[in-house]
Amino acid sequence: MKKILLFIGVPLLVLILLIWGRTLDTTLVMVEGTNVACLPNGHQQLAIHIHPELTITVDGENEVIPANVGIVGTCMAELHTHDTTGTIHVETATQERFAQIAFADFFDVWGRSVEREGYELEIRYDGEVVESITDVPLEDHGQIELIYTSIEE
Numbered sequence: 001m002k003k004i005l006l007f008i009g010v011p012l013l014v015l016i017l018l019i020w021g022r023t024l025d026t027t028l029v030m031v032e033g034t035n036v037a038c039l040p041n042g043h044q045q046l047a048i049h050i051h052p053e054l055t056i057t058v059d060g061e062n063e064v065i066p067a068n069v070g071i072v073g074t075c076m077a078e079l080h081t082h083d084t085t086g087t088i089h090v091e092t093a094t095q096e097r098f099a100q101i102a103f104a105d106f107f108d109v110w111g112r113s114v115e116r117e118g119y120e121l122e123i124r125y126d127g128e129v130v131e132s133i134t135d136v137p138l139e140d141h142g143q144i145e146l147i148y149t150s151i152e153e
Contacts, residue, residue, distance in 0.1 A: 028040065031077045033108060038077060038078075043091070045093060046093060047098065049090070053085075055144070059150055067081055068080070068081060069106075078092050090138050104134055107133075118150060118151055123144075125143070
């Protein structure tokens with residue numbers, strides 16, 4: 001009986017402790033130079049997981065949003081891409097973290113500025129013009145359009 005308990009009970013206890021330890025991992029590692037954290041448990045135990053859609057056009061031509069923006073080594077940022085479709089994955093472990101991030105943070109994670117020299121920018125959300133990048137909400141399936149037009153000199 002003791003051998004059965006030893007062979008079954010000890011590994012079961014270790015497994016429970018490992019799972020319990022993962023659920024308690026709330027350590028935030030911030031993506032350098034941003035307001036965005038790496039997800040502490042990857043794609044597990046998320047409070048928020050939404051997918052706004054980003055389209056960028058430059059003088060009428062679609063621009064590709066790269067795959068794996070915000071995924072470097074062991075860090076998967078709260079704002080990231082997996083492919084080149086323009087789908088931004090917004091994932092946070094808590095509601096509080098979701099309230100602290102904004103669409104503009106995606107550009108910090110990407111390492112690009114939303115402003116481009118020599119271009120005028122029009123921002124649309126679900127087809128409606130918005131005044132500023134800070135006015136763009138993060139909502140599931142929200143359609144975000146950034147339209148760059150060359151400035152004629």
